[in-house]
Amino acid sequence: MNVKPFYLNITLLNKSGVIKEKVGDKVGRGIFGRAMASVASSVVSDASVIKKIAEELVAQICEVTTSMGISCSLQRRFQSGPFVTLKVKVTEIEKSQLILAAKGEEYANSFHSLVENLTALGLAETALPKIDEKIENLVYINIMAKFAEKIPAALSEKGVECCVDVISAEEQAEFFFDVIEGLSLN
DSSP, X not given: OOOOOEEEEEEESOHHHHHHHHHHHHHOSSHHHHHHHHHHHHHSOHHHHHHHHHHHHHHHHHHHHHHTXXXXXXXXXXXXXXXXXXEEEEEEEOHXXXXXXXXXXXXXXXXXXXXXXXXXXTOHHHHHHHHHHHHHHHHHHHHHHHHHHHHHHHHHHTTOOEEEEEEEHHHHHHHHXXXXXXXXXX
8 A cells, every 4th residue: 555644633722612512411501510611621631632532533534434445544643732643544445445435336337347357458467556556646635635624524513623734744744843833832
């Protein structure tokens, strides 16, 4: 698999809102619930909230991508305060399942026929690696764009406001050091 890794950089913007939502779900939203949420917000750190969000994201991302025919590994690479960086590596692409999910049954059947015809003509060794490379490049570009779009929306539905930057491996160092510098100034 030659898909380059990329990074999810997530900055939590509303820790107190997240805590109030969770406490409210457990003890209610009356006076007692608001008081408990206030106490919890002052006791619970940004780091513990973002850690929990990152853990939930890892499980959800793996589940969603696997259903599309893409297996990913996610690894927490850095965490400080309200900021966490996750490294995403595509480990396997099940082409048939991916094409079916992305393009539909007719297109998937046509692709399967193409592969069979290339094999029958003895062209599989030269053509299939080029097709695999093209699919891997498309997965890389599209998965990064989808993550940038879908993750903030999914978290927002759960009351989590955050900034999600999806960065290529080549650009991660520059981005990361800019963020770290900003965190140390606060």
